[in-house]
Amino acid sequence: MSEALRVVVTGAAGQIGYSLLYSVAKGDVFGANQPIELLLLDIQPMLSVLEGVVMELQDCALPLLREVVATADPMVGFKDVDVAILVGAMPRKEGMERKDLLAANVRIFMTQGQAIDKVAKKTVKVVVVGNPANTNALVTRKYAPSIPPQNFTCLTRLDQNRAQAQISSRLGVSHDKVRNCIIWGNHSSTQFPDVRHAIVNIDGKDIPVPEAVKDDSWLKNEFIKTVQQRGGAVIKARKLSSAMSAAKAICDHMRDWWFGTKGNDWVSMGVPSDGNPYGIPDGLVYSFPVRVKPDHSYEIVSGLPIDDFSREKMDATAKELQEERDMAFAACEA
Numbered sequence: 001m002s003e004a005l006r007v008v009v010t011g012a013a014g015q016i017g018y019s020l021l022y023s024v025a026k027g028d029v030f031g032a033n034q035p036i037e038l039l040l041l042d043i044q045p046m047l048s049v050l051e052g053v054v055m056e057l058q059d060c061a062l063p064l065l066r067e068v069v070a071t072a073d074p075m076v077g078f079k080d081v082d083v084a085i086l087v088g089a090m091p092r093k094e095g096m097e098r099k100d101l102l103a104a105n106v107r108i109f110m111t112q113g114q115a116i117d118k119v120a121k122k123t124v125k126v127v128v129v130g131n132p133a134n135t136n137a138l139v140t141r142k143y144a145p146s147i148p149p150q151n152f153t154c155l156t157r158l159d160q161n162r163a164q165a166q167i168s169s170r171l172g173v174s175h176d177k178v179r180n181c182i183i184w185g186n187h188s189s190t191q192f193p194d195v196r197h198a199i200v201n202i203d204g205k206d207i208p209v210p211e212a213v214k215d216d217s218w219l220k221n222e223f224i225k226t227v228q229q230r231g232g233a234v235i236k237a238r239k240l241s242s243a244m245s246a247a248k249a250i251c252d253h254m255r256d257w258w259f260g261t262k263g264n265d266w267v268s269m270g271v272p273s274d275g276n277p278y279g280i281p282d283g284l285v286y287s288f289p290v291r292v293k294p295d296h297s298y299e300i301v302s303g304l305p306i307d308d309f310s311r312e313k314m315d316a317t318a319k320e321l322q323e324e325r326d327m328a329f330a331a332c333e334a
């Protein structure tokens, strides 16, 4: 057995936290031989709730779980962590866009970035889930300048999973038969779910998804809109934002970042853009297709042909991210 991995989950008393912690502690993310020390960070008024979560984790009697620390102090919660899963933030309500949460949430990520900078391991891998996720990741990264920029990511895997599920349902195949769906840009209603380079395996044969679907109009309209607005549809139905599917997507994101992607396949992650290879402005945290190596390093997949339809959609979501960035930085400095 290796040395324990220190993993912090913020917002651990919330609904995503409740769906997520068991999978992380059980070994579904970092592997069946990896002991875990869990740090649960929430705000002071939620500490009594967190106490109940700690009791339940103990009562699961999980062999890999070595220690659980519950705290409202970021300097304790981020101390020496290897992995930071930043969920803690206000969720949106029906009728809101995710960027409407900027004012309420951005300072949480400023404070947590500062704490990560001071006390986390310099190799810490950060995934931001709290909305607006891309811009919150950008803010966290800005306030943690001693950590390599590429260690800050945001979750768009839920959107990728949604796209994959829409395509597999349409084609009547199981979800694992569809791969290489791409989410470009912001985890918002401007995101561009793109299956032009995706593959479906039917009867043992790999086929490009557009060829299998045979309905370009559906792919360009209804499919894109359904994925873009799925979070809102869940809120309308549940009166709460997605939690089970979000927790599952966090596990998928972290597992692939930890162990690497399979073969030549890719997954979508919000990562800092360096302006290449698709001309997305430098510095934005933008969702790209990435390939991850077993040493946890990743590369944006380059060389995918981008037609006019895609270009327009990729630029529109980048523009929204630039606007969010400007609002967020102004709010941090206010």
Ligand code: NAD
Residues within 6 Å of the ligand: 010, 011, 012, 013, 014, 015, 016, 017, 041, 042, 043, 046, 087, 088, 089, 090, 091, 092, 108, 128, 129, 130, 131, 133, 155, 156, 158, 159, 187, 241, 242, 243, 246
């Ligand atoms: P929730 O309200 O159930 O839980 C949020 C928790 O965060 C609460 O326990 C709250 O006390 C805590 N919190 C607030 N401020 C904090 C701080 N400064 N430090 C630590 N904890 C703090 O919400 P939820 O449903 O778990 O959702 C959490 C966030 O995740 C929301 O912003 C939601 O919009 C977002 N989300 C993102 C995705 C995605 O795909 N990126 C998917 C689902 C939800």
Ligand code: LMR
Residues within 6 Å of the ligand: 091, 092, 098, 131, 158, 230, 231, 232, 234, 235, 241, 242
């Ligand atoms: C989601 O995509 O389900 C989350 O980001 C929650 C939301 O506000 O839609």
